[in-house]
Each structure stands twice: as structure tokens, then as C-alpha cells.
Amino acid sequence: MDGKKYDILLLGSTGYTGQMILEYLLKNYQERISSGDVKLLCAVRSTEKFSDILLRMKEKEGVTCSEKIETKQCDVGNYDSILSCCSMCRVVISAVGPYATYGYNIVKACVEGNSHYVDLCGEHTFMLSIYKEFNEIAKKKKIKIIHSASFISAISDLGTFIIQEEFLKRYKQPCSYIRIRLSAEGSELRTVGKTTIKSILQFRKDVQDGYNEHYLCEGKYDKVMNDEVSSYLLEKEKKEKSFFDYEEEFGYCFRTVYSKAEEAYVLWSNYLLNYRYGKNLIVSYQQYDAHLTTPMYVLRKMLSTVKNVFSSVVAFALRPFGLANYLAGKYVDWLHTPKTANELRRAFWTCAVVGQSYVGVSSSSEDANGGNNPAEGSHSKGGNQERKIFLHLSGKNEDPGYVLSAKIISESGLSLLESTLPHTFGVLSVSVGLGKVHGSLARAGKVKNQTPKVPKVSKRKKLTGRAKKRQLYNRRFSDGTGRKKGPNSKL
Template sequence: MDGKKYDILLLGSTGYTGQMVLEYFLKNYQRGISSGEVKLLCAVRSTKKLSDILLRIKEKEAITCSEKIEAKQCDVGDYDSILSCCRMCRVVISTVGPYATYGYNTVKACVEGNCHYVDVCGEHTFMLSIHKEFNEIAKEKKLKIIHSASFISAISDLGTFIIQEEFLKRYKEPCPYIRIRLSAEGSELRTVGKTTIRSFLQFRKDVQNGYHEHYLCDGKYDKVVNDKVSSYLQEKEKKKKSFFDYEEEFGYCFGTVYSRAEEAYVLWSNYLLNYRYGKSLTVSYQQYDAHLTTPMYVLRKMLSSVKKVFSSVVAFALSPFGLGDYLVGKYVDWLHTPKTATELRRAFWACTVVGQSCVGVSSSSEDAKGGKGPVEGTHPKSGNQECGNQKSGNQESVNQNSGSRERKIFLHLSGKNEDPGYLLSAKIISESGLSLLESNLPDTFGVLSVSVGLGQVVVERLRRASLGMRIEV
């Protein structure tokens, strides 16, 4: 890639998420952009619209480097147009969705134009098709095609990466059970973008009823669970499936519309790593509300059930005519107004990733040795550690009745002055794009997840970018 004129090509920089990515670069990398250390090219349909956006950001944030941003007119629907841009850049950051509609040309141009690619895509049908077509040639050319560098998937993926590496370092084996718990506190300050709605509808239309936890692995995931691991995991999953899904550390928990996608993405990473985290790995993604009372929880569950039944009836009634998704997709601009970036800066978020196992229970495919399956122990004694500056300690909680010991490691992730959906995604994809310029990345190529392609490099960049990371053992 030597001799390329630009470091990063921004696609979609006049769109909803793309503007936040552009502003993130301008605010956080003024010095590098001004000095020419970071060279950005924005490929847009309207250079006039980009100029207006740059002027607004300059006046609002007192940015001094906006004149260093170069623009090129481009149509992502025109392959030659996008290819000419990719030939000039080392890394492409794309926020142009739905990806099933606009993503193929971009990935193909990146492979032909010899540049890395990263997006915020959550459309698993698109991701799987890209993997099937471009994985081998990207490997041959030593290119990284990275999907889902966003709040959806990347936080779960990187959190699991950190937890598993900690388990491997401390105990010489991975943990078989990962819980990812997103706090519902502050959810009223969050939003959903219009393209996100369109992407979700497109994904639902494409995948229909064929989605499962190993979807991204094309059904090739080799899950092996020995008896002791099975007993341990069954006990953990029993709570999740019960009506009262209450966890001592978090309170009442409930699934989200994207829980299965989060879990599938983490398992995809494990698959790409040739089961580094073991073939019995089980992932559970839920939201929790620490302030929710039991009566309110019951009411919420009942309303959720009624809503599901109503939605199913409506969907069934409209499905022969294809009207449901059509009406929402066609009139989303009229029906929905997402919050602005300024409004989203009032938001905050917190997510905890918990890795846990029982002594004598490994997530490897071999038979584990040890005692009977554990009963949920008490919260382990805590010792707070900054990620990357960790010390040893006692991570085992003992159940006095059974005598079994359970190991737990908590990773607390958090952010202020940003919502987890869009401002955080802008941070993640920006730092992921910059990570692709570094020389100390994992020696992995092809179509990849964030953790597999970027590893510790992006973790450290995000930590320096004020993404809160704290390990509790």
C-alpha cells in the first residue's frame, strides 16, 4: 500500500452516522490532520453538502483543520467511481447502508484497489455473503475486511476478547460462559437512526426464519460440550429461560431485538480463531434494569408478551401482501426523527461483561476433571484494575453447600457524553480505521470480526479515547 495518497477514505460522511465519524476525526485528531500525519479523503455525492457540514463543524467546535479534508465526488452505485477512490487510500471506512444495497461494490473495490475495509454493518446476511466471496482473495492479498465496528457487536466482541485473554493468562484455559449485560439506565436519551431501521428490515427480509447462533459461521461451527460443562451451562441458562430472570449482580434482565446477533458475532470470532475460546463457549446478551421492581417487571413481561402476539398477528395479516415492512421502509423518513448528535451527547452508557467457569470445568472439548457442577456462588471479592495494568488476585467464589468453586472476572465498560448507538459507534469505527494503519496488528487477514482483525491494538486505542475499561476480580 506504499505510495497511496490518502490514509483513510470516508464513505458516507454526509449521512447521519458518517457526520459523527467526520466530526470525531476533526475534534480528536486536529493536530494529525493539520500536519498531514493523517490524510483524509471524503467521497461524497455532493461536495457542496460536505462543504456546508465542514463549515458548520468548524464554527460549532472551533475546528482549525477542516480545510485539510479533501473531497471527491463519488457514487457508491458506480463501481468504477468507488474503485478510483479506493486505489488512492490505505483504509476505507464505510457508513453507507443498508449494506445489502450499497455495500457490495465498496468491498469489491477495496479488494481490487488493495486497501483495508471497515464498516458498522449489522446485516449478517450481507456479512456472510461477503465472507463467502472475498475471504480467500483478501487473505491472499493480506487485506482485512472488518464488519461491525460499532456498538452493536464490537463492544460484546472486544469485551469477550479481553475477558478470555485474562482467563487464559490467569488460569491457562478459557471460560465457557460469557454474560454481556447492558444497563438500561439512560435509555430514554438514546435513539435509532433511519438507516438502522431500513437495515434491520432488510436483514429480517433476507434471513426470514433461517437465523441461528452459528449463522455467520455458515452452519460450520463445531460445538462440543462435555458432560460437566453441559451441566454447568444448563444451570446458567435455566435462569435466563425462566419467567423471573433475576441476577444478583444486575437485577432483572431481559433480551433485546439484537441479542441473538450479538451472541452470534462473538461465536463467529471464536470460529475465526479456530476455537481459541473452546468449542463449548456459550454467550448470553441481555439488558438489565437495576431499579426495576418485581411488580413492574411482571407488568413489563406481560406487556411484552401482548406486544409480540399483536405484532405476530399484524405481520401474518400483512405478509401475503408484503405491506408491513414496505410501509415502514417507505415512510420511515416521515414516521421517525432520530435525535441529533447534540442531543445524544447528553447520554451515557454502561455495559458489563462477565466471564465465569467452575474449577475443573474447561471450555475445551476434552473431558473436564473436578467436582459436580456448581451452584451460583456469591459475588467474588473485588479488586479494581485498569485494563492493561492488572495484578493477580483471588478470583474464586466458594459455594459452602456444594464445595464447588466458581471463577468470575468482570469487565466494566462505560462512556459519558455519548450514546451507545451512534456517537460510540463513530468512536469505534474511527479508532478501528486508524488501527488498520498500524504495523503491530494480529497476523490475520480475510473477512474478519473486530477482535480477530484488530485485537489489542484497537482495545488500547479505545482506552486512550476515554472508553472506560475496568476489570474486577
């Protein structure tokens, strides 16, 4: 790879997510790109459109290294065109989706052109087919193919990696139960892109009812049950079936449309690592709302149930005619408008990863405060003590789905460029390939033993009697901001 003309090839740089990746690289690595330390090539279909995007970034974001970006016309539908681009670059970052439609030729070109590959893909049917066909070939050629370097999967995967490393360091054994909890606060500021929706529709069409948590492992996952894992598994299943899903640390919790995919990706990492986290690992991914009251939770749960039933009936009715995906795709093309990058920079996110397991009392592990006391809320079982470790991750001025994903895949591409990875794998997950690199960055979230505090909903005391009369009297002489009004007020 040392003889390559360029370091990084960015595919899809004029697309929705691709523009955010390009902007992140230009803003955060201006000096390295300007000096030629990182040579960036953008393969585009329209050079005029790309020039307009660069000009806009230069004017609005103050990017000064845009003239150092090389461009090359490329048709992602033509294999020879893709191969000519991939052959010139050491690392290929692909933001061209849906991956089931365009991804195969790009991966094949990377393997033939001897280039590392990283993408944002969450389509597990595509990932599994790539693993089956190219894993051994990539391993022999010493190149890496990394899927899902995005918020979806990567945060869960890297969070699990950090928690497990902490458990092995402190207690000399892996953690058997991982809970990943994403806060719903700020979700109204997030968005879903058109290509993401199309990828979900394609994935559902391909996999149908054959999907489970061990899908990426080809059904070869060697699961071992014991009393501890049985109790955690029972707890997880009970929560999923129960109408009320409440956790003391977080509040009311919900499953999401991508919960199964998140859990399957983490288990795939464990499978690739030859069960480094143990064969009894249980993973639970949910969203939580710490501010949700019980009446609102009941209403939301009922509306969600009605929506799911209605969607299932419509999908069942349209399935014989093959219209469900067709109509959904047309809706995405004609009516769906995702938020702009500037709008997404007003967003924020918070995520917690909790590892818990029963550890022998005799172990000399210390808690976060340096003592030998167990973590908050721990209890004994069969002579063992349950230990919990919390990892808190958060971000401001970025939505998790796209702006953060642009950051993750950009850093992954640069890490592939600079890091020497073991040749044990060809196709692999983010944590297996880049866990130690990304893990050092993610530790800014601090690994703790303490239970996170859940903010309580502030309730105003209802005024009665003289206090109520005083409040009404004061309102007559002040506006909504508290300023006095009336003939005697100061202007």
C-alpha cells in the same frame, strides 16, 4: 499500499453516522490532519452539502483543520466511481447503509483497489456473503475486511476478548460462560437511526427463520458439550423461558432484538480463532434494569408479550402481500425522527462483561486483592472452584449506538492504517483483527473479580402521626425548593 495518495477514505460523511465519524476525526486528530500525517479524503455525492457541514463544524466545534480535508464526488451506485476513490486510499471507512444494498460494490472495490475496509455493519447475511466470496482473495492480497466496528457487536466482542485473555493469563484455561449485560439506565436518551431500522428490516427479510447463533460460521461450528457447559447452557435456557429473569449482580434482565446477533458475532470470533476460547463457549447477551421493581417488571413483561403477539399477527397477515416491510419503511421515511448529535451527547451507558468457569482448585491463580481466595459468590463443583471475572465499561456524554460507534470505527480505521496485522485472515471480526489494540483502551474499565454493587431503590419512610402533621405544617410556609414564603420571609 505505500504509493497511495490518501490514508483514509470516509464514505457516507454527509449521512447521520458519517457526520459523527468526521467530527470525531477532526476534533481528536486535528494536529495530525493539519500536518499531513493523516491524509483524509471524503467521497461525497454533493460537495455543496459537505461544505455546509464542514462550515457548521468549524463554527460550533472549533475545528481548525477542515481546509486540509480533500473531497471527491462519488456515486455509490456506480462501481467505477467507487473504485476510483478506493484505489487512492489505504483504508476505507464505510458508513453507507443498508449494507445489503450498497456494501457489496464498496467491498469489491476495496479488494480490487488493494485497500483495507472497515464498516458499522450488523447485517449478518451481508457479512456471511462477503466472507464466502472475498476471504481467500483478501488473504492472498494481504488486505483486511472488518465488519461491525460499532457498539453493536464490538463491545461484546472486545469485552469477551479481554475476559478470555485474563482467564488464560490467571487460570491457564479459557472461560466457558460469558454474560454481557447492558444497563437500561439512560436508554431514553438514546436513539435509532433511519438506516439502522431499514437494515434490521432487510436482515429479517433475508434471513427469516434460518437464523441461529452459528449463522456466521456457515453451520460449521464444532460445539462440544460437557457437564460444565451443560449446566451453564441449562441456566441460560431456563432464564430465557422463565417469566422472572433476575440476577443477583444486576437485577431484572431482558433479551433485546439484537441479543442473538451479539452472541453470534462473539461465537464467530471464536470460530475464526480456531476455538481459542474453547469449543464449549456459551454466550448470553441481555439488558438489565437495576432500579426496576417487581410489579413494574411484571407490567413491562406483560406489555412486551402483548406487543410481540400483536406484531407477529400483523406480520403474518401482511406477509402474503409483501406489505410488512414496505409499510415499516414508509413509516421510517415519513415519521421517524432520530435524535440529533447534540442530544446524543447528553446520553451515557454502562456495560458489564462477566466471565465464569470452573477452575481446578490446585491452580495458583490470585484474585483481584492478591490472595488465593476465590471470587465473591464462587462455589465448588466436582472438586473445581467457579471463578468469575468482571469487566466494567462505561461512557459519559455519548450514546452507545452512534457517538460511541463513531469513536470505535474511527479508531479501527486508524489502527488498520498503523498496525501490522497477521495475514492469517482476510475477512474478520473486530477482536480478531484489532483486539489487542482496542483491548488496551478498554482496560480503562478495570478487570475485577468482585461482584458489582447494584444500587438499591431508595424508599422514603411513610410519615404518620405528629411527624405527618409537622410535614404538612411546614409545606404551608415553603415553596417546592425549600425556600420560606409568606409575609415574614426574606426576599
